[in-house]
Amino acid sequence: MEKIKSQPGDLTLMEVCGTHTMAISRAGLRPLLEPGVRLISGPGCPVCVTSDTDIDRAIATASIPDVTMATFGDMIRVPGTEGSLADAVAQGAEVRVVYSPLEALELARGNPERRVVFLGVGFETTAPTVAATLLQAREQELANFYVLSFHKLVPPALRALLALDEFDVDGFILPGHVSVIIGSDAYGFVSSEFGVPCVITGFEAADILQAVYRLMVMKGEGQPAVENEYSRAVRPAGNEKALRVMGEVFEPADAEWRGLFVIPGSGLVLREEFRRFDAGSWDVELPEPARDRGCRCGEILCGRIRPPECPFFAAACTPDNPIGPCMVSSEGTCASYFLYCQEDD
Amino acid sequence: MAGDVITIAHGGGGTRMQDLLREIIFPLLGGDTLNTAEDAACLELPPGKLAFTTDSFVVKPIFFSGGDIGKLAVCGTVNDLSMVGARPLYLTLGLILEEGLRLEDLERVLRSIAEWSTVAGVRVVAGDTKVVERGMADGLYVNTAGVGVIPDGRSISISGAVVGDALIVNGYVGDHGVAVLKDRDGFGFQLDVGSDCAPLNSLVEAMLGVGTVHSLRDPTRGGLAAALKEMADASGRAMELVEKDIPVRGEVRAVCEMLGLDAMLVANEGKLLAAVPESDSTAILQAMKSHPLGADSSVIGRVTEGRKGRVSVLTPLGSARLLRMPSGEQLPRIC
Amino acid sequence: MCLAVPAEVVEIHDGEMATVDADGARAKVSVQLVDDVSVGDFVLVHAGFAIEKVDQEEAERTMELIRELEALSGHDEIS
Numbered sequence: 001m002e003k004i005k006s007q008p009g010d011l012t013l014m015e016v017c018g019t020h021t022m023a024i025s026r027a028g029l030r031p032l033l034e035p036g037v038r039l040i041s042g043p044g045c046p047v048c049v050t051s052d053t054d055i056d057r058a059i060a061t062a063s064i065p066d067v068t069m070a071t072f073g074d075m076i077r078v079p080g081t082e083g084s085l086a087d088a089v090a091q092g093a094e095v096r097v098v099y100s101p102l103e104a105l106e107l108a109r110g111n112p113e114r115r116v117v118f119l120g121v122g123f124e125t126t127a128p129t130v131a132a133t134l135l136q137a138r139e140q141e142l143a144n145f146y147v148l149s150f151h152k153l154v155p156p157a158l159r160a161l162l163a164l165d166e167f168d169v170d171g172f173i174l175p176g177h178v179s180v181i182i183g184s185d186a187y188g189f190v191s192s193e194f195g196v197p198c199v200i201t202g203f204e205a206a207d208i209l210q211a212v213y214r215l216m217v218m219k220g221e222g223q224p225a226v227e228n229e230y231s232r233a234v235r236p237a238g239n240e241k242a243l244r245v246m247g248e249v250f251e252p253a254d255a256e257w258r259g260l261f262v263i264p265g266s267g268l269v270l271r272e273e274f275r276r277f278d279a280g281s282w283d284v285e286l287p288e289p290a291r292d293r294g295c296r297c298g299e300i301l302c303g304r305i306r307p308p309e310c311p312f313f314a315a316a317c318t319p320d321n322p323i324g325p326c327m328v329s330s331e332g333t334c335a336s337y338f339l340y341c342q343e344d345d
Numbered sequence: 346m347a348g349d350v351i352t353i354a355h356g357g358g359g360t361r362m363q364d365l366l367r368e369i370i371f372p373l374l375g376g377d378t379l380n381t382a383e384d385a386a387c388l389e390l391p392p393g394k395l396a397f398t399t400d401s402f403v404v405k406p407i408f409f410s411g412g413d414i415g416k417l418a419v420c421g422t423v424n425d426l427s428m429v430g431a432r433p434l435y436l437t438l439g440l441i442l443e444e445g446l447r448l449e450d451l452e453r454v455l456r457s458i459a460e461w462s463t464v465a466g467v468r469v470v471a472g473d474t475k476v477v478e479r480g481m482a483d484g485l486y487v488n489t490a491g492v493g494v495i496p497d498g499r500s501i502s503i504s505g506a507v508v509g510d511a512l513i514v515n516g517y518v519g520d521h522g523v524a525v526l527k528d529r530d531g532f533g534f535q536l537d538v539g540s541d542c543a544p545l546n547s548l549v550e551a552m553l554g555v556g557t558v559h560s561l562r563d564p565t566r567g568g569l570a571a572a573l574k575e576m577a578d579a580s581g582r583a584m585e586l587v588e589k590d591i592p593v594r595g596e597v598r599a600v601c602e603m604l605g606l607d608a609m610l611v612a613n614e615g616k617l618l619a620a621v622p623e624s625d626s627t628a629i630l631q632a633m634k635s636h637p638l639g640a641d642s643s644v645i646g647r648v649t650e651g652r653k654g655r656v657s658v659l660t661p662l663g664s665a666r667l668l669r670m671p672s673g674e675q676l677p678r679i680c
Numbered sequence: 681m682c683l684a685v686p687a688e689v690v691e692i693h694d695g696e697m698a699t700v701d702a703d704g705a706r707a708k709v710s711v712q713l714v715d716d717v718s719v720g721d722f723v724l725v726h727a728g729f730a731i732e733k734v735d736q737e738e739a740e741r742t743m744e745l746i747r748e749l750e751a752l753s754g755h756d757e758i759s
Contacts, residue, residue, distance in 0.1 A: 018680050019682035028664030045680060072727075073605070073676025099604060099677045100728025102710060103533075122679055122727075125682055129729040132712045177682040180724060180732045203682070205662050206749045232738030233724055239732050242713040320673070339667075533728075536705040596704030602685045603707065603725060662749065679683055679727050 004037070004213050012038045012168070013215055014303050016154065017175030018045030018332070019203055025336040027205035037212055040303035041333040043157055043257060044175060046122045046150075047074045048301060048325040048332050051256040052290060054150045055080030058119055060284035061148055062093040068111065070104035071119040073097045078328045081290045101133040108137070108145040117279045120149040120268075125177040127151040127268055128242035131249035134270075134277055146279040149268055152255055154178050155186050156266035162194045169303065171215035172198040173208065176230045181246075183238025184228040191224040201229040249274055258325060259298025297324035300333050307337040314338060351446040356476030365474065369448065373455040374438070374462075378470040386470035388435060393494040396431030398422060402487040407454065409528045411521075411539025412614070414487055415457035420544045420614060421565070422491035423465045427546040428561040428617065430501035430553070431493030433465060438472035439488035444479045454485060465544035467491070499553070505560035506580040506620035510648040513619045513626070515548060515633055516541070516641035518569045519597045522611035526600075534603075536596045543615035548638045555632045556625030562618045568610040570668055572618045573656050580620075583651025586658045586668070590645045605678035609668075620648055684726040686734050689719050700725060 015021055021041045024030060030039055043049050055078055062069035062085060069085070076086050076097065089095050094114075098104055101118050108116035120130045130147060137145040154175065161167050174187060179200045190198050197218035199211035210229050218224055228234050248271075255267025270278040295317065296310040307313045312323055319335055322328040327335050354361040371380055378386050400421050407414040419436065426433040438458065442451065462469055520541040527534045545563070552558055560580065564572035569591070577584050593601075593608045601608045615638060621629050626644065633639030656668040687700035687707070696712045700723060710729045711717045722739065723730035 017682050026660070026666060027662055028660050028666040029662075032662075032664050047680060072679045074678040074680050076676055077673070097676050099679075102728045125684065125726055125731065126679055128713050128731070129710075129727045132710065132729065136712075175682055177684045177724070177726065177731070180684070205660075206745045209749070210745070232735045232741075233732050239713065241715055242731060245713060534705055534707050538704075594704075596702070599685060599687075599702035599705040602683065603702065603705070605683045 004033070004209065004216065009216060009220060010036060011170040011216060011219060012040060013171045013173060013212065014040050014042045014169040015173040016042040016044040016158070017173075017178065018048065019177070020044065020173055020175065020208065021333055021336050023203045023205070024208060025339070027208070029205060029208060033212065037216070040169070040306065041300070042161065042172075042303055043260065043301040044154075045325070045332055046126075046152055047078055047328070048297070049152060049257045049260070050075075050078065050121060050150050050325065051258045052081050053256065053286065055084070056082070056286045057280070057284060058148060058150075059083070059085055059088045059093070060286055061117055061279055061282065062088050062095050063091070064115075064284070066113070066115055068094045068096060068107060068114045068116050069119060070096050070098045070101075070107055070116055072099075072121060075119055075121055077322070078325050079322060081287045084328075101130050105133055105137060105142070105145060108142050109140075112144055115144050115146060117146045117148050120147050120151050123152055123154055123175070123178050124181045124246070125175075127250060128181060128239075128246040131246045134249050134274060135245065137277065138274070146277050147270060148279040149250065149270055151250065151268035152257070153252065153266050153268065155182070155189075156252075156263055157257065158187070158190060160260075160263045160266070162190065162196065166304070169196065170219050172196060173211045173215070174198050174200040174226075176200060176202045176207075176234065179228075179230065179234045179238070181239050181242050183236050184226055184234055185236045186238065187226045191226050195224050197224040198226045199229050200227070200234055202233075257301075259301050295324040297326045300326050307334040310334070349448050351442045351444060351448065351451065351476055353444050353476050353478070356442070356474060362474065369452060370455060370472070370474070373452065373459050374469045374472075375459065376468050376470065378468065379472070386435070388470065390434070390492075391494050393496045396426050396429050396493045396495050397490070398425040399488065399490040400425065402489075403483065404525065405483050406525075406528055407450070407484050409540060410524045412542040413454055413457050414485060415454040416461045416542050417614060418487040418489045419458055419461040419465060419467070420542050422489040423467060423544040423546055424563045424617070426491050426493035427549045428501070428563055429495060430499040430549070430558070430561070431495045432550075433467045433491055433493040433546055435470045435492050436462065436467050437490045438469050440472065440474045441482050441486040441488075442474065442476045443482040443484050444476055446484050450484065461544065465546060501558055501561055503560060503562060503576060504579040504581070506576055506582050506648045507559055507622070508582060508648055508650055509623050510559055510620040511623055511626035511644050512573075512584065512586070512646045512648065513621060513630060513633065513642060513644050514569065514592065515545075515617055515639040516615075517592045517594045517597070518564065518613055518616060519593055519601065519608035519611040521614045522568070522606075523597050523600050525612075526604075534600055536600060538594060538596055541613055541615035543638050545615065545617055545638060548633065548636050549617070551632045551636045551639075552619065552621075552629050555628040556621060558619055558621050558629070560620040564613045564616055564618055566612050568608070568612060569616075569618065570607070570609040573668060574654070576618065576620065577656050578654040580648070581653040582648045583653065583655040584646055584657070585649050586646035586656065588658050589661050590643050592641050592643050605680065606675050610675050684724040684731060686722050686739065687725050689717055689721045689723060689730075692717065692719060698730065700730070
C-alpha cells in the first residue's frame with residue numbers, strides 16, 4: 001500500500017471484470033486509492049452487456065408452453081423491453097435457476113416431455129462449460145436439450161474500446177478467470193499495438209493492489225506489457241483443452257453489447273453442426289424494441305462516467321427497481337456502487 | 346387409520362377428520378388443553394405484558410439437515426417472542442396439508458413439533474387442519490401463533506439500541522440457508538453443517554440474568570445484514586462492524602463463494618443479534634458463551650454516532666464499506 | 681463471469697467427474713475440461729466444472745501475501 005502511495009502520478013485504470021468491480025467495492029479500495037489512482041469499470045459483466053433484444057428473446061423462448069428454461073441466477077431480474085424473466089415466471093413461464101449447465105442436462109433427462117433450453121451467458125470462463133455440456137447432450141442423444149447462446153468474448157471488446165478516439169486509460173486490470181481459459185498471450189495486442197499496460201490478477205484485495213502497483217510502475221517506466229500476477233492458475237496459452245471444447249461447439253459472430261454497439265466477432269454462436277440444439281434459431285415473437293430509456297449504462301460500461309453521474313442512479317434506478325442491467329446484476333457497476341461504496345456524507 | 350396418505354376427506358370436518366385428530370394429531374401433540382377439543386383454548390396467564398406473534402412456514406424441502414418444518418415453526422415463533430423479552434407460553438398450530446402427503450411424514454413433523462415444544466417449554470393449545478388438492482402446499486404448510494408474557498421491568502425493542510452499545514451474535518451465521526440449499530434438488534453440495542434451528546428463549550433468559558439488553562433481532566430472511574439494517578433504521582442509529590469478527594464457518598463461506606451468495610444475507614434460524622450496553626457486554630458475552638446455543642458468540646461491532654441507519658463494515662484491510670438492505674431473494678450466480 | 685473457487689480433488693469418479701472439497705464443503709464437478717486430474721490436486725471450480733489446476737506453491741505464496749497485508753493494515757486507517 002505504501003509502495004502505491006509513494007508512486008507519483010495521476011492514473012486512470014480500468015478493471016474489465018465485473019467480479020473485480022465487486023471485489024474492489026467489498027474491500028473498499030476505491031477511496032483508499034484516490035486521488036492518485038482512479039479505478040473505473042469496463043464492460044466486464046456478461047449480464048450487463050446482454051442486449052434488450054436478447055433478453056426479449058430469452059423471455060419469449062421461456063414463455064413457450066412446453067419449454068423449461070434453465071438459467072444462472074444472474075439473469076432472472078434483468079429487464080428487457082417489457083419486463084424480466086422473473087416477470088415471465090409470474091405469468092406462467094417455467095424457469096429454473098441452476099448453478100451449472102449440467103443441472104440443465106439432468107432436467108432434460110428427467111423431463112422428456114419438456115424442451116429444456118439452457119440460457120448461455122458468460123465470457124470465456126463459462127462458454128467451455130456450456131460447450132462441454134452440449135457435447136454430453138449429443139453423446140447421450142438427448143432430443144430435448146437446447147442452448148440459447150448469448151456468450152461473449154473479452155479480447156474483441158477490449159480492441160473495440162481501444163479503437164475509440166475518446167477512450168483513454170493508463171492501464172487495464174484484466175479478468176483472472178477469463179484468462180485462465182484464454183491465456184495471457186491473448187492480450188498481447190493491448191500493449192504491443194496500443195501501448196497500454198495490463199496486469200492479469202486474482203480477486204483478493206492483495207491481488208488487485210499488486211496489479212495497481214505494477215501498472216503504475218509500467219506506466220511510469222514507459223514499458224507497457226502484459227503481466228500475469230495470477231500465474232497460479234493462468235498460463236500463457238491458457239487451458240488449451242477448454243479452448244478446444246469451446247471451439248468445437250461455438251464460433252465467433254458479431255454481437256450487440258448493451259449500451260455500446262455491435263462489436264465484430266465478439267459473440268459466440270453454435271456451429272452449424274449443432275444447429276439442432278440451437279434455440280436461437282427458433283421463430284419467436286419479439287416485442288417492439290423500446291425507445292431509448294435515457295439510461296447511461298453504455299457510458300458507464302465504457303468507463304466514461306461513474307454511476308453517481310447518471311441522473312437515474314439511486315433515484316429512478318435502484319436494485320429494487322432497476323432500469324439498466326448495470327443496476328440489475330448484483331455484479332453490475334451501479335449495483336456494486338449502491339451496495340458497497342461510501343455515500344457522500 | 347385407513348390408508349397411508351392424507352386425502353381430501355381428512356379435512357372435511359367429518360369422521361375422517363376426527364380420526365386424524367384422535368389417532369394422530371392429539372396423541373402426538375398431547376396436552377390437557379388440546380385434548381378437550383373445545384372451540385377455543387382457555388388459558389391462565391402470569392402477570393406482565395402480553396406478547397403475541399404469528400408466522401407461516403412454507404420451507405421446501407420439509408425435511409432438511411438439522412431440522413424440519415415442524416421444528417422451524419416452533420422455534421420461529423418462540424424466537425419472535427423471545428426477541429421482545431417475552432417468556433413464551435402457548436402456541437397454536439394451523440396445518441394446511443396437501444392431498445397425498447404421506448401420513449408417516451405428517452407424524453414425523455408432529456413428533457418434531459412435540460419434541461421442540463417440550464424443549465422450549467411451550468404447549469400447543471389450539472389448532473386447525475385443512476386439506477388442499479394435490480399440487481398445492483408443497484406437502485405441508487404450517488402457521489403458528491404464539492403468546493408469551495413480558496415480565497415487568499423488561500424493555501427490549503427493535504428501536505432500543507443506544508450509542509455505545511456492543512453488538513453481539515451468538516455464533517456462526519449462514520448455516521441454515523446453506524443447509525436448506527444442499528438438500529434441494531440440484532446444486533449437489535454436501536457439507537456437514539446442518540440448520541442452526543433452535544429455540545433461543547433460554548439463551549435470552551441467561552443474558553438477561555446478568556445484564557441489560559436494549560435490543561434483539563433474529564436474523565432470519567435477509568440474514569444478518571437485514572437484521573442489522575432494521576435495527577439501525579428503527580433505532581435511528583449508526584453502526585460500525587468489524588468484518589473479521591463476524592463468525593462464518595469455512596465450509597459455509599466456501600459454498601457461498603461457489604454460488605455467489607453473501608453469507609451476511611443468508612437466513613439463520615437459531616441466531617440472535619443483540620445490542621447491549623457496553624458496561625454489561627463482558628458479562629453478557631460470558632453468559633452466552635457458557636450456554637449451549639452461544640458457545641461461538643462474538644462481539645461484531647458497536648452502535649455509534651453517525652447518520653441514522655448507516656451501517657459500515659471495517660474490512661480486514663482497514664477500509665470501510667457500507668451495508669445496505671438486500672433487495673429480494675438472493676439467487677446463485679456465476680459472476 | 682468469474683466466480684471460481686479453489687478446491688481439493690478428493691475422489692475421482694467414472695464419466696469424467698470428481699468430488700472436490702473446499703474447506704469442508706464438497707461438490708461433484710466435471711473434469712472434462714482439464715487433463716490428468718489426480719486426487720490431491722487443487723482445481724478452480726466454476727459452474728460445476730473444474731476449469732484449471734491451481735499451482736499449490738503459487739497459491740501458498742499468495743495466501744502469505746494476503747496474511748501479511750492484513751497483519752500490516754489491521755485496524756489502522758490508511759489515509
